[in-house]
Amino acid sequence: MKNARRIVLTAVSSLALVATVWATPQDMPKTRPDTTKQQSSAQPQSVSGKIASVEKDSFTLNVASSQTNASAQKSSQQPNTPKTMTFLIDRNTTVEGTLKVDSTAEVTYRQDSGTNVAISVRVTP
Numbered sequence: 001m002k003n004a005r006r007i008v009l010t011a012v013s014s015l016a017l018v019a020t021v022w023a024t025p026q027d028m029p030k031t032r033p034d035t036t037k038q039q040s041s042a043q044p045q046s047v048s049g050k051i052a053s054v055e056k057d058s059f060t061l062n063v064a065s066s067q068t069n070a071s072a073q074k075s076s077q078q079p080n081t082p083k084t085m086t087f088l089i090d091r092n093t094t095v096e097g098t099l100k101v102d103s104t105a106e107v108t109y110r111q112d113s114g115t116n117v118a119i120s121v122r123v124t125p
Contacts, residue, residue, distance in 0.1 A: 044119055048106040051123070052084060054099045059118075060086045061105060087118040097123030 049063035062082045087109055089095070099105070099121070106122045 044108050044110050046106065046108045047085065048104065049082075049085075051099060051101055051103050051105050054101060057090075058086055058088050059099050059105075059121075060084055061107060085116060087116045087121075089118050089121075093118045094120045095123070096121065097125075099123060100125075 047061065047063045049061045052060040052062050054060075061084070063085050064082060087107055097103070097105075100123070104124045106124075108119045108121075109116045110119060111117070
């Protein structure tokens, strides 16, 4: 009789504990401020300029500083001085034309971990 009472008491206690856990609302993970910052920086941006060099998986573009984003303009560079930007080319990059030095290119890109990844490139001779 004592063993049956212990088993029933243990079962009832276990069910009460499970019911309490299920009834407790789960906290949703809060969005960290740096996560939203990364999402906003991953939005596509575009610049145009003259191609300075071409590598197998990247190229460098000379861009007028007036075309770069506002945070870059706050740097110590003088207005209208050219800025050099390097873009990585991956398997998802679409290139219209041929990447050649001294050609003009319009680049749509995203920033990924501090690097500029080209989404699309349109080259004009």
